[in-house]
Amino acid sequence: MPLLESAGPLMHEVASGACCAARMINYTDRINDLMHDIVMRVPALSYIDVSRVLVFARYGRAGADGAFATCHCLTLPPTEPGYYYWRDRETGRITRRSEWFVVKCPSVEIARTPIHYLISFTLPRFCNQSLERSRKEEFYRGVEPWVAKLDTIVHELYHIDPDSNGIRTVERRDGACSALSHGPAFLQTVSSMVKQYLRTNPDPACYDFLRYPFADLSHRFGGVVATTFRTFPSFPQRYMEALSSPPTEPVHVKIEPIKSSNRPHHYTDADLCIRQFFDEPAASGRSASHRARPSVRLLTAVLDERAVAAACERPRHTD
Helix, strand or coil, rough: HHHCCCCCCHHHHHHHHHHHHHHHHHEHHHHHHHHHHHHHCCHHHCCCHHHEEEEEEECCCCCCCCEEEEEECCCCCCCCCCCCCCEEECCCCCEEECCEEEECCCCEEEECEECCCEEEEEEEEECCCCCCCCCCHHHHHCCCCCCCHHHHHHHHHECCCCCCECCEEEEECCEEEECCCCCCHHHHHHHHHHHHHHHHHCCHHHHHHEEEEEEEHHHHHHCEEEEEEECCCCCCCCCEEEEECCCCCCCCCEECCCCCCCCCCCEEEHHHHEEECCCCCCCCCHHHHHHHHEEEEEEECCHHHHHHHHHHCCCCCCC
């Protein structure tokens, strides 16, 4: 029996949350659809298999400093074994060390498809960004401010390495390569791809949602929802796995155990949820009720769209 066919009160609550989410704009779904269109129209990004990219949302307060989006790679191999150690300041002698460990990437599998990259967007901060006073402003003279959001989406896609070997490395001014480089050449390349995409005359329905700041979206659609992980605000991240000490290594110092992470090491569809995001009220004139309002609210698990539609159409039982 499909999940939403139960008449129990818990299933009614889930169905109600699903219906509520169906009426609102799902921001991560819109971004995902736009990414499909971008990689189809921009040859330099055509190597990207968007089915192996998972878009999800994190909370980021509007107006605060911080990233608008981040690309997270899940294909990095485990690190070489190692350990942390502590030295005595005066003698320099090692007094204790951690267990040997390696750092691994978690695995994410959605609809039985292994995910290679996660791209997270911070809401509502991402929705309110503009070109004004940004580093990329110089590449978009005379362009509407909302294009800053399109630039960010292309920017994160461009971080995906063509060989799926991590985050794309970019040559710095000193000739060295770095995955952290966002120099003028990187920004100009991204802006060129954005302009190329727009010159292909894509359907405005693909990107029109980017025109609106968060408050306008909430008003137009009755709310903004997005895919998140059940462990919100946590999400899949690299973790340390303890190893046995080499058998030939003498133990002369205290061994500190590696702190195990509470995060899962494997994620599937069952670990995804839909949450509604809220804008922060203005700093002045905040009432007690405003302060009590959550910034993010869980609505429902991510469900099959047909099941959601059926649940929304089905009348509630009142026993």
